[in-house]
Each structure stands twice: as structure tokens, then as C-alpha cells.
Amino acid sequence: MTTTGKKIEESPILEVKNLRKFFPVQKGILRKIVGQVRAVDDVSISINKGETVSIVGESGCGKTTTARCIMRAIDPTSGEIKFNTKNGEIIDLASLSRDEVRPYRDDIQMIFQDPFSSLNPRMTLFDIVGEPLLVNGMKNRKEREDRVAELMGQVGLRPEYMQRFPHAFSGGQRQRIGIARALSIQPSLIVADEPVSALDVSVQAQVLNLMMDLQDQLNLTYLFVSHDLSVVSQISDRVVVMYVGKVVETGTPKEIFESPRHPYTAALATSLPKADPRLKQERIVLQGEVANPSDPPSGCYFHPRCPYATDICKTETPELKQIGNGRTVSCHRIDEINLPGV
Amino acid sequence: MKETKNIVTDHPILSVKDLRVHFFMDEGTVKAVEGASFDVYPGRTLGIVGESGCGKSVATRSILLLVDSPGKIVEGNITYRGGQTNGQETDLTSLKISGSEIRSIRGGEISLIFQEPMTSFSPVHSVGNQMIESIRLHKKLSRSDSKDLAIDWFQRVGMPNPEQRMTQYPWQLSGGQRQRAMIAMALCCDPKIVIADEPTTALDVTTQAQILDLLKELQEQNGMSIIFITHDLGVIADIADDVAVMYLGDVVESAPVDEIFHSPKHPYTNALLSSIPSVFNRNRERLPTISGAIPHPHNRPSGCTFHTRCPSFIDGVCNVSLPTKSELGDNHSVTCFLYEDKK
Numbered sequence: 001m002t003t004t005g006k007k008i009e010e011s012p013i014l015e016v017k018n019l020r021k022f023f024p025v026q027k028g029i030l031r032k033i034v035g036q037v038r039a040v041d042d043v044s045i046s047i048n049k050g051e052t053v054s055i056v057g058e059s060g061c062g063k064t065t066t067a068r069c070i071m072r073a074i075d076p077t078s079g080e081i082k083f084n085t086k087n088g089e090i091i092d093l094a095s096l097s098r099d100e101v102r103p104y105r106d107d108i109q110m111i112f113q114d115p116f117s118s119l120n121p122r123m124t125l126f127d128i129v130g131e132p133l134l135v136n137g138m139k140n141r142k143e144r145e146d147r148v149a150e151l152m153g154q155v156g157l158r159p160e161y162m163q164r165f166p167h168a169f170s171g172g173q174r175q176r177i178g179i180a181r182a183l184s185i186q187p188s189l190i191v192a193d194e195p196v197s198a199l200d201v202s203v204q205a206q207v208l209n210l211m212m213d214l215q216d217q218l219n220l221t222y223l224f225v226s227h228d229l230s231v232v233s234q235i236s237d238r239v240v241v242m243y244v245g246k247v248v249e250t251g252t253p254k255e256i257f258e259s260p261r262h263p264y265t266a267a268l269a270t271s272l273p274k275a276d277p278r279l280k281q282e283r284i285v286l287q288g289e290v291a292n293p294s295d296p297p298s299g300c301y302f303h304p305r306c307p308y309a310t311d312i313c314k315t316e317t318p319e320l321k322q323i324g325n326g327r328t329v330s331c332h333r334i335d336e337i338n339l340p341g342v
Numbered sequence: 343m344k345e346t347k348n349i350v351t352d353h354p355i356l357s358v359k360d361l362r363v364h365f366f367m368d369e370g371t372v373k374a375v376e377g378a379s380f381d382v383y384p385g386r387t388l389g390i391v392g393e394s395g396c397g398k399s400v401a402t403r404s405i406l407l408l409v410d411s412p413g414k415i416v417e418g419n420i421t422y423r424g425g426q427t428n429g430q431e432t433d434l435t436s437l438k439i440s441g442s443e444i445r446s447i448r449g450g451e452i453s454l455i456f457q458e459p460m461t462s463f464s465p466v467h468s469v470g471n472q473m474i475e476s477i478r479l480h481k482k483l484s485r486s487d488s489k490d491l492a493i494d495w496f497q498r499v500g501m502p503n504p505e506q507r508m509t510q511y512p513w514q515l516s517g518g519q520r521q522r523a524m525i526a527m528a529l530c531c532d533p534k535i536v537i538a539d540e541p542t543t544a545l546d547v548t549t550q551a552q553i554l555d556l557l558k559e560l561q562e563q564n565g566m567s568i569i570f571i572t573h574d575l576g577v578i579a580d581i582a583d584d585v586a587v588m589y590l591g592d593v594v595e596s597a598p599v600d601e602i603f604h605s606p607k608h609p610y611t612n613a614l615l616s617s618i619p620s621v622f623n624r625n626r627e628r629l630p631t632i633s634g635a636i637p638h639p640h641n642r643p644s645g646c647t648f649h650t651r652c653p654s655f656i657d658g659v660c661n662v663s664l665p666t667k668s669e670l671g672d673n674h675s676v677t678c679f680l681y682e683d684k685k
Binding site: 206233 | 393502551603632
């Protein structure tokens with residue numbers, strides 16, 4: 001049952017270095033800037049060709065902002081986004097102006113969370129999936145129709161449905177339309193922001209399988225953003241755990257969930273309800289609430305909630321340390337504490 | 343994590359029998375709940391699980407006669423056995439929708455915790471005042487006594503600085519705190535049954551774990567019954583004692599939680615369990631799926647409603663007649679033709 005044919009190359013398709021995105025907090029009629037929301041604060045992620053990398057974290061941790069910066073849907077405050085284009089050039093998306101990014105847009109496409117609001121209800125399926133083709137120079141309607149039909153076949157929709165409107169489709173089918181649209185201009189990297197969280201479980205599995213199949217067939221690279229750890233562990237090769245704008249741990253799903261090294265990762269992994277009533281899970285219960293990114297705590301952002309925090313955690317910001325092949329952790333007490341996994 | 347509670351000997355505190363709730367729309371009748379039956383036992387948690395549109399919310403809201411027009415309870419009995427004098431039986435469906443009897447039950451005897459506390463609290467009253475209002479409606483207490491009781495409950499649900507929180511508005515609280523306030527409000531009148539409709543769906547996993555623990559702890563202290571509605575089987579495994587699986591308005595299988603997860607009988611329960619991604623699965627393993635999608639409510643399939651997606655579909659049987667409920671012992675029942683002859 002395991003998918004085969006997938007190959008991960010050792011060359012990174014995307015290398016994000018020290019990415020920061022701060023949103024200004026404005027007050028008064030003069031819109032004076034009184035503070036900053038540090039939504040993404042010094043994030044570095046590298047994704048190899050053919051790989052699926054997931055960003056997980058709770059709401060407000062900056063996972064979506066990171067994805068949107070990579071898409072250049074918003075402009076990053078600082079940092080580098082090195083992208084390896086189809087022609088083999090390496091460009092820094094963060095340093096380009098909006099117009100300069102345009103020619104590279106067809107290389108990175110996005111799948112959105114909500115299949116109900118991300119499809120224009122007044123456009124037929126043919127218009128929705130065919131629009132990226134039209135924009136990218138496929139003017140001949142017949143040609144476009146053929147390509148749309150092919151895409152619909154690939155995502156498991158009947159090509160006869162091409163002239164229908166989105167309201168005629170169920171949530172799972174709509175998400176397939178969103179996937180077809182993202183695939184239409186043959187991108188190499190797909191950023192999927194919570195693509196299955198709006199779907200029912202029985203349909204969620206279908207869409208996840210489809211995404212894995214398409215990756216094998218078309219040699220796609222995925223950046224997957226999700227809060228659902230079970231989904232993430234199912235689909236990813238590597239997981240990046242974020243907390244209040246910072247990366248706290250990276251590793252393979254097995255490493256992350258079975259032997260987490262950061263207390264926050266351990267708390268996430270052990271709080272996840274498992275579908276087995278017989279299972280006895282040792283749980284790390286966190287106190288309090290997620291820190292406010294406009295006024296983050298001193299030292300390690302996680303220290304007010306961390307059951308293992310000591311004095312050093314309150315004053316010094318831990319660095320993201322390499323502790324193995326592709327495994328990084330940012331915790332002062334990494335060698336001293338023993339954490340439970342699932 | 344879970345200690346198995348004693349096997350049921352008591353009578354159910356609430357029995358829903360053959361409930362049918364239909365919505366009469368211009369486009370046709372939507373049968374949101376079609377023949378659902380389930381029992382709630384004292385001090386236990388009944389988990390109702392199902393996908394969107396299976397009628398789990400409508401079925402439980404019918405208990406409090408909170409079905410919005412054009413919806414109507416067209417058939418069925420909802421027997422509540424917890425009335426003021428213990429053991430008194432009341433058929434809730436026979437009460438007037440806005441009569442004083444059901445109003446004293448709503449919030450007083452049976453209370454409701456909503457999914458999104460932001461929309462169920464009033465944004466223009468402080469959470470404290472909203473709680474005091476609810477207490478004074480159901481208990482004969484002075485204003486200051488009600489306030490003390492409210493603060494006491496805020497403490498019990500683990501709200502930081504309860505006295506200060508009393509004066510705050512819902513939008514000033516975080517998601518987890520709002521849900522704690524909601525729980526405090528639902529429990530402050532010592533209800534016998536709490537209906538929790540997806541109370542943790544809008545929360546992050548670490549907060550969800552806190553809220554689930556809180557509910558279990560309060561249940562131990564108060565001994566109330568909980569009806570917990572969710573689509574998340576992980577949450578069900580964590581909190582429920584008994585489980586009812588719903589599909590298109592009917593309960594297709596009901597059993598103690600261990601049975602549901604370790605010997606599921608209905609093809610839908612089976613399929614649902616195997617299609618959830620799990621951290622225990624092999625990485626990048628393809629998930630078994632349920633083919634097709636949930637039928638549109640206007641197109642209810644004939645016969646067994648699951649036959650269009652069922653892997654064990656028997657032509658000429660499942661699509662023609664309705665399966666009946668088969669009792670398999672140990673409170674395990676299933677509505678499927680596969681088990682009809684094994685009665």
C-alpha cells in the first residue's frame with residue numbers, strides 16, 4: 001500500500017533563510033505605529049525537490065504567514081526565499097518586486113483551505129481551471145478545453161462536468177477542483193494551506209490519497225500547512241513545528257511524534273486524541289495560553305507554559321541547534337530532559 | 343487514560359426513541375433525523391459521532407425542543423427521567439415549545455455547550471452578568487449570592503483571576519477561556535445532563551486536551567451525564583463511555599466505546615475508523631477510503647442510506663428495504679442487513 005515511485009532529490013527547491021514578517025500595530029487617527037506583531041520571526045526552512053514538508057503549529061503560530069510570504073502574497077519584512085526555478089536559475093523571491101516575481105508565479109501554486117470561498121461561484125469549472133492557462137498564454141480555447149479535461153481526469157472528476165458551476169459540487173469535489181487549478185500550469189512547488197481541514201474524514205482520506213498520487217506522478221514538491229498532526233504525519237517527509245513565529249523543532253514525522261525533543265512538540269504530540277480508548281497516553285499538559293506575538297515573553301517564547309523551564313529559559317533565547325541529519329531543536333535543556341512521545 | 347466505568351445497570355436518564363425531525367423547505371422535505379434512537383445513562387458520557395449533515399446536532403437540539411423553523415419534530419419520544427421528583431418521567435416532545443416546563447428544563451436540568459462560544463455569548467453583556475442571569479432564572483438566589491456562585495464556578499473551571507473575568511466581555515477572553523466560561527455557565531445550575539455540541543472543534547489541540555480533562559473532572563465531581571457530539575473519533579475515544587454512530591439521520595451503530603473501536607460491526611463505522619489518518623500509520627501509506635460522498639439531503643438513497651457507499655452492498659436487499667436494528671448483546675446494536683439473521 002505504500003506509495004512508490006517518489007524520489008526526493010538532494011537539491012533544495014526552496015530555501016528560506018531568516019524569514020521575518022512583522023505586522024505594524026497602528027493606533028490613533030494618525031495611524032502611529034505603536035508596536036509590531038512578530039508573526040514570523042527568523043524562520044529557516046529548506047525543501048528538497050519531490051519532498052513534502054509540513055509546517056504544524058497552533059493558531060497564531062505564523063504557519064500561514066510563512067506560506068503566504070513564500071507565495072509572495074504578502075511581502076516579507078526581511079530574509080531570503082531562494083527558489084530553484086524550472087530553468088535551473090536560483091532566485092531570491094524575497095528581494096524581487098511584485099512585477100519581477102510575476103514570471104516565476106507559474107512555478108509555485110497554492111491550494112486553499114476553504115473550498116467554498118476559494119472558487120468563484122460565477123465561473124464554470126472550465127473557467128476556473130482554465131484561467132491560469134489563459135493568463136499564461138494558452139489562447140486557443142480548444143487547447144484549453146483539452147488540458148482542462150485532462151486535469152479533471154487526473155484529479156478524479158468527470159470531464160463532462162466542465163460547464164458546471166462550483167455550487168453543484170460537494171466539499172471534496174471542490175477541493176479537487178482547487179487542486180486541478182493549482183496543477184494546471186505545471187508548477188514544481190505547491191503550497192497547500194490546510195487543504196483538508198474543511199472536509200469530512202471520509203472525504204479527507206480521498207483528497208490526501210489524491211495528493212500523494214499526484215506527487216508521485218508529476219514529481220511535485222509540497223509545502224503543507226496544517227494544524228492536524230495526524231494528517232501531517234500521514235503525508236509528510238519532514239515536519240517543521242512552529243510556536244509564536246519561531247521554529248522550535250524539525251524532523252521526520254516519526255522523530256517528531258515518537259521521540260520529540262522540544263517540550264512544545266511533546267505537548268502537541270501527547271495532547272492529540274488518539275482513536276483508541278485502550279491507549280494509555282502520558283500527557284504533557286500545558287498551562288496558560290499561547291503567547292501574544294506582539295508582546296512575546298523574554299528568553300524562550302515557550303517558557304511561561306513550559307513545565308521544564310529554568311532561569312536560563314527566562315532570559316536567553318535558545319538557538320535552533322542541529323542534532324542530527326535534518327533534525328533541529330531549539331531548547332536550552334535538550335540534553336537534560338526526557339520527553340514522552342506517542 | 344480512561345477508567346472504564348461500571349457496566350450500566352441503571353435506567354437511562356434520557357431515552358430518545360424513533361426520533362424524526364424534518365425540515366419543510368420550499369425545495370422539498372429534508373429528513374435531518376430519521377428514526378434515531380439512543381439512551382443516555384446517569385453519570386456516563388454518550389458520544390455521538392458522524393460526519394456533517396448526519397443529523398447529530400439536530401437530534402440533540404430536539405431534546406431541548408430547539409429546532410428552528412421550518413424544522414419540526416414529526417415523530418418519536420424523548421423520555422426524560424430526571425424530573426424534580428426523581429424518577430418522574432416526562433416526554434419532552436409533548437411539552438409546549440416555549441412553555442414554562444421546557445424553559446425550566448433548558449439550562450436548569452439539561453444544558454447546552456456550544457461549539458463557538460463567541461457567537462453563543464452576547465457580546466454586549468459581561469460574561470459575569472450573563473452567568474448571573476442564568477443562575478437567577480433557575481435558582482432562587484439573591485444577586486450577590488448568584489455572583490458568589492458564578493465566581494465559584496469560574497474558579498472550578500480553572501479560569502485565571504475569576505473576579506476580574508466576571509466583568510469582562512466575551513471578546514476580551516481567549517478561545518480556551520471563552521469555552522471555560524461556557525462550561526461554567528452550562529454547569530452552574532447543576533444540570534443532570536449536559537449536551538456538548540463540538541465544544542472543542544474550534545480549539546487548538548493543547549487547549550482541547552485541557553477542556554476534555556476539565557469536563558471529565560467535573561463529571562466525576564457532579565455525576566452529570568454528558569452527550570458529547572463530535573466528528574473527531576480521537577476525541578470520542580478519549581471522552582465517551584458509550585458511542586452512537588450516526589449516518590444520514592439514523593443511528594447505525596451504538597455500543598460501549600471499547601466495542602466501537604475494537605470490534606466495530608457496521609460497514610460505515612469500520613470505514614470511518616480506517617479512513618482517519620493516524621500518527622501510528624506508516625508514513626505515506628495510502629488510506630483506505632469510503633467511496634463517493636455523503637448524498638445530498640434532497641436525494642436520500644432508498645433502502646439503507648449507506649448502500650451507495652457500502653463495500654458490503656447486497657443488491658436487491660440494501661437498496662430495496664430498510665434494515666432494522668439488531669441487538670448483539672452488551673448494549674451493542676447495529677442497523678445493517680449483515681447482522682439481521684444473527685439476531
